Every structure is written in structure tokens, then in C-alpha cells.
Amino acid sequence: MSNISVTPLSNACGAEISGVDLKNPLKSSVSAEINQAWLEHCVIVIRDQDLSDIDQVNFAEAFGQVGDYLRPDTLRNDAMKDRHRSVMFVSNIVENGEAIGTLPDGEMMFHTDTGYAQNPHKATTLFAIEIPSKGGNTIFSNQYKVYENLPKRLKKLLSGRNAQHAYEFGVMVKDKEFYNGPDVRTATHPVFRVHSETGRRTIYVNELMTESIEGLSAEESREVLKEIFALQKEKQFCYEHVWRKGDLIMWDNRCTLHARTDFPKKQRRLLRRVTIEDSTPNTAA
Numbered sequence: 001m002s003n004i005s006v007t008p009l010s011n012a013c014g015a016e017i018s019g020v021d022l023k024n025p026l027k028s029s030v031s032a033e034i035n036q037a038w039l040e041h042c043v044i045v046i047r048d049q050d051l052s053d054i055d056q057v058n059f060a061e062a063f064g065q066v067g068d069y070l071r072p073d074t075l076r077n078d079a080m081k082d083r084h085r086s087v088m089f090v091s092n093i094v095e096n097g098e099a100i101g102t103l104p105d106g107e108m109m110f111h112t113d114t115g116y117a118q119n120p121h122k123a124t125t126l127f128a129i130e131i132p133s134k135g136g137n138t139i140f141s142n143q144y145k146v147y148e149n150l151p152k153r154l155k156k157l158l159s160g161r162n163a164q165h166a167y168e169f170g171v172m173v174k175d176k177e178f179y180n181g182p183d184v185r186t187a188t189h190p191v192f193r194v195h196s197e198t199g200r201r202t203i204y205v206n207e208l209m210t211e212s213i214e215g216l217s218a219e220e221s222r223e224v225l226k227e228i229f230a231l232q233k234e235k236q237f238c239y240e241h242v243w244r245k246g247d248l249i250m251w252d253n254r255c256t257l258h259a260r261t262d263f264p265k266k267q268r269r270l271l272r273r274v275t276i277e278d279s280t281p282n283t284a285a
């Protein structure tokens, strides 16, 4: 057995893993233990790490094929062009007049990463390099629990249905019902899915990217989504992470959503993102 310990962070989801230094290559027995904790808690937090781009990519590769950066090259700024193809910076920092990352300031609505793709990435790793003195927290919502607590009426109504997802790169708060900008991506996914590794049922819609449910009238779709989005925000289903420099988080995009709280605009925030592809896509429930 390894020295790692797993401590749950809330009743909703999340666990802190300690006793591991990610600068060193992970033994397969340790990555198996971490994977097990991750599947159980949906979000894992490993603190006090000091990771380069390649350290983070190596960590992610222990759990699957690292995901390509899906944004168009025209949206990949010069500072990123020489970095590993999977690295994306989430940051509000501007250097020499150019933003070094994406998704700069303020609040961000609940979403799941790459949900606008036909085969979304199963996991995201995010590493904290610079963190503001307050705010910029990440809230995770457990979609197994939201599914379990969905009214029977909605389970029946939505069973077997698909939802239309869309995203316009760079949007953090959606202020219109349908995206109509130049860089919109779209995908269709079942509303209810079976997680391919845990076999548990989950709901796969979110406020930032899900625009409508197929087969319902526009009004009914709007009302149903509004009801689900409210449920996803309930505190009982959420864990709010207050970042510290050196935190590495890996979350499961198949069964969680995440959102960001606002933070002071003048303070620097810099996190490095590397995603992991899904080799066994979820099936409809």
C-alpha cells in the first residue's frame, strides 16, 4: 500500500488526497488508488504541488490520453503556441498588451468542459499558479445526486430524450437563450447518461451550454431546464473549493458541473488546464 490518504471535503463531492508528490512519476498502484478515489468522490484535490507543464501532462496521462486543445488556432494566442498542445491557461493576466490565457475575469456559469464536442473530455486537471486574495472559487455540483433528487415527473418526461448543447468560445455568463456568434460549436447528448466506469446514472445538462431539450415545446424546454439549473445550484449538491497556490484538482466531467465565483479584477489569477479524453463514451440511460 502507498502512503496516500483520502479525506472527503463535503457531503456533495470532493476529496483531498495527501501523501503524494506529483513531481515524481506515479507508480501504477498509486495511480490506481487515486483513480478509485476520483471515481468515488468525482473531484480530487492534491495540495502543495509544484508542477511544470510537462509534470501536469504526465499526471494526466496516468488516467488516459491527454486531450487536444479544441479551440480554433485563431483563438490560441502567441504566448501559447510554443507550449504543449494540451495546455491551456485560464487567466486574466495581460502581458505586452496580450492576454496570456482565456476566460479572464468574473463569475462563470455552471458547465462541463468540452460539452460542445460530440465526445467530451472525461476529466479536467487544473493547477493553481497564481490566485487572488479572495474569490475565484470553483464550485462543483454532483450530477449523480441531482439525478437522484430529480422529481419523478421530470425523470419520466426526460427519459430517452436528447439535449442540444452549444458554446461560443470565451463566454462565461450566457445572457441570451441561443448562441449566435461566429465561433459557436454544437453537439447533441442524452439528457440522462450512464457513467461508463461507475455504471451510475447522471444528468448531463448545464446552464452555460445546454440550449434546449429535443421533442419538447420551446416553452416547456425552457421551464424544465430552468428547474434543473436551480436544482444543480442547491448547496446540498455542491462543494466550493477555495484555491491555494499549488493546488492540483482533477474532476470528472461526466458526473460533475463546475462554476466560478467572481474575484477582484485587478488581482492576478493564473491556472493551467490539461484535459483527458474519454475512450469509453457514456451511453444513454
Ligand SMILES: [Fe+2]
Residues within 6 Å of the ligand: 111, 112, 113, 258
Ligand atoms: Fe470549465
